[in-house]
Amino acid sequence: MTDYTGMNRHTGRAVSDVEHIGQSVRDILLTPVGSRVMRRDYGSLLSALIDMPQTPALRLQIMVACYAAIQRWEPRIRLNSVSFESGANGALFVDITGARTDTGALVTTTISLS
Numbered sequence: 001m002t003d004y005t006g007m008n009r010h011t012g013r014a015v016s017d018v019e020h021i022g023q024s025v026r027d028i029l030l031t032p033v034g035s036r037v038m039r040r041d042y043g044s045l046l047s048a049l050i051d052m053p054q055t056p057a058l059r060l061q062i063m064v065a066c067y068a069a070i071q072r073w074e075p076r077i078r079l080n081s082v083s084f085e086s087g088a089n090g091a092l093f094v095d096i097t098g099a100r101t102d103t104g105a106l107v108t109t110t111i112s113l114s
Contacts, residue, residue: 017100021076022109025096028073029066029111044069050092050113059084066094076100077107 006020007013015023031043045065052058063082070079077098085093092113100107 017076018105018107021074021100021107024074025070025077025109026111028069029094030113042073046113054086062092062094066096070096070098076102 006015006017006023008015008019009023009027028042029044029046032047033043033045034040036042046062046069049058049062049065062084066082066084067079070077070082077096078101079096079098081095081097083095085095087093094111094113095108096111097106097108099105
């Protein structure tokens, strides 16, 4: 089993492996593809989808964008499910469930897209 020493991006304090994976997934999903100077293909296509009218097709596109980006950029997790929810006032949330590739432990995180 590999332990990753991570840092909270807001406080600078150490975080656990699961917290670091969640933070990494959030960064991947909220970074628009093409916005990183030295890594143009890093991120996800969510920024292009967020302001579109909410339809069943859009829900599927959001789930595919999340799945593709996480599979490519976060090797510490193997995805089991990606679900998309709308909250109050148009808030959008993505629920990610997977297993750590090193231990098989369950990893779940909810990411606000608003």
